[in-house]
Amino acid sequence: MKRVGILTSGGDAPGMNAAVRAVVRTALEHELEIFAIYEGYRGMIDGGDRIRPMQWNSVGGILHQGGTIIGSARCTEFQTREGRLQAARNLMAHGIEGLVVIGGDGSLTGANTLREEWPELVAQLAAEGQITPEQAQAHAFMGIVGMVGSIDNDMFGTDMTIGADTALHRITNAIDAISSTAASHQRAFVIEVMGRNAGYLALMSTLASGADWALIPESPPDGDEWEAQMCAVLDEGRQNGRRDSIVIVAEGAVDKFGNRITCEHVRKALEERLQEDTRVTILGHVQRGGSPSAFDRNLSTLLGVAAVEKLMALEVDSPAYLIGLKGNRVVVSPLMECVAQTRAVNEAIQQRDFKRAMTLRGRNFQESFEALRTLVRAHPRLPSPNQRRLKIAVVNSGAPAPGMNTAVRAAVRGGLNKGHQMFGVYNGFQGLRNGEIQEFDWMSVNGWALMGGSELGTNRKRPENGDFYAIARNIEDHGIDGLLVIGGWSGYDAACKLYAQRQFFPAFRMPIVCLPASINNNLPGSELSVGADTALNNIVDAVDKIKQSAVASRRCFIIEVMGRYCGYLALMSALASGAERVYLNEEGVTLRDLQRDVDLLVEGFSHGKRLGVMIRNENANKVYDTEFTRALLEEEGDNLFEVRQSILGHLQQGGIPTPFDRIQATRYAFKCIEYLEEQAALSKPGAACVGMVHGGYEFTPLSRIPDLFDEEMQRPIDQWWMDLRPIVKLLAQPSPRYFVEREGGEVGMIGEGMTG
8 A cells, every 4th residue: 555544424422533633643654645634524525625635744732632633523414325425535646545543433334335336436436537547546445443433432343442441531520529528518410421322431430430320222221120229228327427419321221121310310309209309411522522531542553553554465355354452462453343232232222131131231331330339329238147157358568659548448348248247457567566456347448539649648668577477467466367468569579578587487377479560661460560550640740740841932841750670661652642752771772863853853843843851760871860861951952942840749640540540440349359258268378469451360379570670670571561652752753755855955754744
């Protein structure tokens, strides 16, 4: 292929611009001509200036923007063969041989229909003399690659769709705000979120926010008198001390007979049965707007790069493909198989086969729903008479990470609901040594879902020497049968030490499990740690503001982020913010690297560049530190630009956890309670850490930790995200061929300005 097109269609979704940027720049890097088709299929039919060539800087400065700069519009004409014939003629006029389509299942199905009809459309155009036989022969095939842009996250073939994470941010922030006013007045609120045939946003926002009830299309409430059941649970919660009642309703929620459940219906039920002042909030399109989250920027970028590479690899008569994400890996699937599976869910809901609908949504969706059923209870189930009741202690260790409180809440309520006794250990392993152990009940963790920091307290102190005896004594005194450690490397190391001391202290011969919680995302056995997503969003929000300052004053900023010797935050924030350079300890920094960066900045600012952003891991190089780098760039900048530094510091650790971190913490916690139960039944219980690996949950024995972790550098030996370095370099700044000679001998960029 030599010429390709890109269009966005259907409802807009935050992250579409990031995808457009990635597609355009990747295509140019592979020496393809790339055309944007404005206003979706409407522009494809209209042709003319709605199909325009794109250059490197055509997509500069759009990474952080919501919506889609190339527009989207509904087009009924494209649903007709005459409309598709006109679209084919316009594509042929521009020599376009392949399309990247970003939209929902309807938009992607339309693209596949165009692909299937393409030979017939070309033959008709040739027969009518609208194209030459040579054109018909040269353009006998139209390649199609799709990405899903939908906040509903309802497409088979990908774990996440573009825009869903941002929508979840909007919803969760709104619920958090409503919760405070609801609790102040002891009111009930009914909140409607989007999702005509998908309960993802309703389910996950309830899970993340700690709301009290959720109604989703895939699993209607049980029984004919579901209103009475819901109100009974909410009333019990009030009796137990909860000051508010919040019900989340998906716009497509139905009862078991298929009748729609509206917010007004729920409001009346609450007011009549509970005699509570109840308000309704319909969030509407606020869920779809605004700047995309860090996750959506990176998701869109990775999918956009992969889409161009797949388009280039297509052979004649290849089917259409969907580019998606499984875990942290990009995957490619036949498009129409994914569409068929997606529509099967909708059909199951319409046929009231809700069990099948839940099955088709996948295991993660089902497990999240079951977790929610536990968390919204007013009190735990009563233990069965013959059940073994464990005493499980929860301790936080290491630096504070947003989501720690969410994990404690989920573990406590998950354990209590299974009939166990749950204990909170205050002040880390030092508190375990000093006996700062308190039994928790259901309401002990009420409201913890959205809290940042660590209510239990945490520190980096690890047990040594006489500490083991004191810890063992306290474990025996309280009869602890299992230990859940939530935290970073300090917690992992402490757990490993307790495990190693089993031969000397029988009290340590209990199951131990570690839950990864570290903003550095530097823990073995897991690709994602609780807290890292919040830190990444904190960084990206700060960088967005810094870029606004820099572009107004022709400045370059050196931004230092945390991570110690692990470059996860630096690399992923560079990808999400469009930074031109990222300095990592894993790669090292040389004087030659810095000189090259100076040359690029001087060249860019000499020819219209307005800002520069470079992100540096705090321990990238102990000699060439942030201040040295700033001074060097400013000295060599030849008065073309100013250089400032910004050390973000502990703001990266602060704030309330993102929905992603809350959901991940909850899932991890439930898995950990299951592990402790299983291991406690064994004669030699194990010790492990839980983690997300290739999209699934795995437990890695603590005995394997030394083989997976570089203790000197405090980072995993295998870091999956390091494979993304070429993409960061590809998208951040143009290669020399994008500089062209202008009149008068000047050298400038193709396009206008130079922004990320």
